[in-house]
Amino acid sequence: MAAAGIAPLPALQCRRGGAGLASDATAPRVQSMNTSSSRLAPHVEHVSAKQVAARTLRLRLDNVWAELHAACDEGQVSERVHRLRVATRRTLAAIEAFRDxxxxHRxxxxxxxxxxxxxxxGDARDLDVLTERLVREPVQAAPLMSAAGQGARGRLVAMLARKRDVSxxxxxxxxxxxAAADWTGRTEKLVDGIARRRGRVPFGxxxxxRLKPLMERFFARADHKLRDAAEIHRLRIEGKKLRYALEIFSGAFPAPLQAKCQESLERLQRTLGDFTDHAAAADRFRRWSREDGACAERDALTALRKAEDDLADKARQAFxxxxxxxxxxxLRRAFERTLKRRTSA
Known part of the structure; x- marks a missing residue:
């Protein structure tokens, strides 16, 4: 039942035994949840936090379940795997945000x-990205520019295709x-358990x-000198956690300030992503070049690793x-202003 002050969330079509289910009762047909559709209506700061938590978790867990089925189907598998990874990240963020x-146990x-x-x-998506880049983008590594190099490149694409299938x-x-563990039934029990919790803390x-410690953790990491790839990766993780939490709690803060913070964090993620993508690709090419079965492609893998290392270094300098x-x-001042002001301000 919808609470006063909250606009109804999109209808969920994956209730067990309900109308609209696919012939396989474990394969829900749910329209994928994007960022805008999952946000709460504004001015919900006085609504019970329990109620917001129950709605948010139900929607996100149902979305993961739908995307998990979609990622196993034929067709646009690459995009579906990406959406599955994003859905799981956002749902984990919601569990952390409403943890208490x-x-x-649930x-x-x-x-x-x-x-x-x-x-x-994540493993499957990384292989998708590498394969698509190798097929579509020109490779500047010299050993891959010759006719023999193009043949090696084709063999690498075939190798990646095999790894993608396995992934x-x-x-x-x-x-x-x-499905055997009854994901949808467990979702119902989790949501019911939230409703039975005592207390009624206003959502705002x-x-x-809940947002304040995440903000402090992010800026503690951001203010440190980033000496290596591991530290840059940790900053990106803290930035993602803060961005997802800000999305979850968006209805409790003034829209203009919240949007400014969200935009800054998204740009941070894009800028950091260029570095981490190239660094991860270099690491994969390095590991593959050391495998016993890589003898024929070792020169090509080494060339690709060097090219990715160079791109990662340029991206790190740009960041x-x-x-x-x-x-x-x-950015810190924008977050501090956001935390101080209410949606009614």
């Missing part, structure tokens, strides 16, 4: 399975395992309390120039 309102069960899905989808298997296995107060002290101060 959730039944502990939340832990979902968090563990979501991390498995994220890991499997899909864990996703399909997870779907079967989680709850959002400010360091962009992410200066002035930009960090501006």
């Amino acid at each position: 309102l959730l039944p502990t 939340a832990a069960w979902f968090a563990k399975r979501l991390r498995r899905i994220r890991h499997s989808a 899909r298997l864990p996703i399909r296995e997870l779907r079967e395992t989680l 107060r709850y959002a400010r309390r 360091a120039k962009w992410w200066n002290a002035s930009r960090r101060r501006q």
